[in-house]
Amino acid sequence: MKQRVLFPILVLWLISVLSFSQVLPLRNYSTESGLASSQVNTIMQDENGYIWFGCTGGVSRFNGQHFDTFRETEGLPHESCLQLFEDNGGHVWAVTLRGMAWFDNRSGSFHSEGPSGEVIQACVTAKKIYAIFKGKGLVQGSINGKWRAPVPSP
DSSP states (O other): OHHHHHHHHHHHHHHHHHHGGGOOOOOOOOGGGTOSOSOEEEEEEOTTSOEEEEETTEEEEEOSSOEEEEOGGGTOSOSOEEEEEEOTTSOEEEEETTEEEEEETTTTEEEEESOOSOEEEEEEOSSOEEEEETTTEEEEEOTTSOEESSOOOO
């Protein structure tokens, strides 16, 4: 009887002791680490494994070791990034307060695309990009520079 009680207690104690080794190391990143701003609006991971942060002070790309930060001087229409997404061609798009831009891996900079103005929301499908601009309505576009505004209602 005594062994029946002691064995489950011993097993539970061993499980609890072993679970302490499961603590994952956490690290806080800040502007001192290279993050564009302390306020992050959106996060995404691209197909190459980079983690992108859309902040109020620009866009930061993290490779696991350090940050690369992009601002208006690197082609963003505005430094406040609201949304990030990746299209089928592997281009990372940034939706900012004054428009949209896609990242060119070759040049290491963003290129503005589509109409300028305040973007309320944007999304990407297999071949198209849709964005709602304040005062302009829904526009449809693609990375090849073809934009249609406004998109006709069904």
